[in-house]
Amino acid sequence: MHTKENSCCCSFDDCKLTTEWLLSMTRHRPKIAIVCGSGLGLLAETASNKQDVRYEDIPNFPVSTVPGHEGRLVFGHIKGKSCVFMQGRFHLYEGYSLCKVTFPVRIFKLMGVETIIVTNASGGLCQDFKVGDIMVIKDHINLPGFAGQHPLCGPNDERFGIRFPCMSDAYSKALRKLALDITTELGYSNFVHEGVYCMVSGPNFETIAEARMLQILGSDSVGMSTVPEVTVAKHCGLRVLGLSLITNKVSLDYSREEKVNHEEVLQISKMRAEMLKNVLITFIARCHQVETINTNYPNAV
Ligand SMILES: O=P(O)(O)O[C@@H]1C[C@H](O)[C@@H](CO)O1
Ligand SMILES: Nc1nc2[nH]cnc2c(=O)[nH]1
Secondary structure: OOOOOOOOOOOHHHHHHHHHHHHHHOOOOOOEEEEEOOOOHHHHOOOEEEEEEEHHHOOOOOOOOOOOOOOEEEEEEEOOEEEEEEEOOOOHHHOOOHHHHOHHHHHHHHHOOOEEEEEEEEEEOOOOOOOOOEEEEEEEEEHHHHOOOOOOOOOOOOOOOOOOOOOOOOOOHHHHHHHHHHHHHOOOHHHEEEEEEEEOOOOOOOOHHHHHHHHHOOOOEEEOOOHHHHHHHHHOOOEEEEEEEEEEEOOOOOOOOOOOOHHHHHHHHHHHHHHHHHHHHHHHHHHHHOOOOEOOEOOOO
């Protein structure tokens, strides 16, 4: 956590330096950023005029350490829209501070991004969910945040956003509706739901008692990411859509024999990434038509 003594490793100046470096490396000027969850890096494949930048080459950027997270930014066009994909995200359990985990979100903001689409792989807690379903994230529970692991703890820099941002509409209602309409048009409605995502720090998957607790708290799915990125995105006035791929059913019953593992998560992600990609392409083509109000920044796009 940042304190006044322990100065921020991702200050406004650090963010500016990284942004200026990236803007000097590419002619792309993305308006939409897509964070690819575990095994979902191929969401970037359909982009045209692609340009890759490896995380290790970007000043101040963390590097990816998790299998299924390639570790590069991919700039490109989808249906004529300028996009940047994060092929690989950062997680708290990798040992990164939440400031580092969310550093790319602020870089996107400074680059001129207006809309961020955050994807992830998660375990289904809602009994109606099946493996391979998509959950449009309606809301989240920031469990690490309750314990002080929060990306906005520490001195607030007003150039990014206000001290006490509203989170009751973190996931834009209008963007959620557009995503749901698109899944219906594509004939996917039988395996698409809206729901509440709960973040845990990981890296272990849940015990059965923990899973039961999360379900009682109102979580429909559980994962180890997304919430810090969305919190920082909302803080700095980005429009947010969150999509979660249900890669496994979380055990809520001591008699169940199946054991979840990361390889299975990656396998299901890769199997269903095509479906998610179809939703994303149509969404990217149409999301500029949707007007949203950010209560933290009433005049923002
Ligand atoms: O980056 P995401 O949230 O998609 O990754 C999920 C959570 C863990 O990092 C990993 C577990 O298999 O997948
Ligand atoms: N915490 C958690 N993260 C996941 N990511 C994918 N599946 C799961 C899961 O069951 N639990």
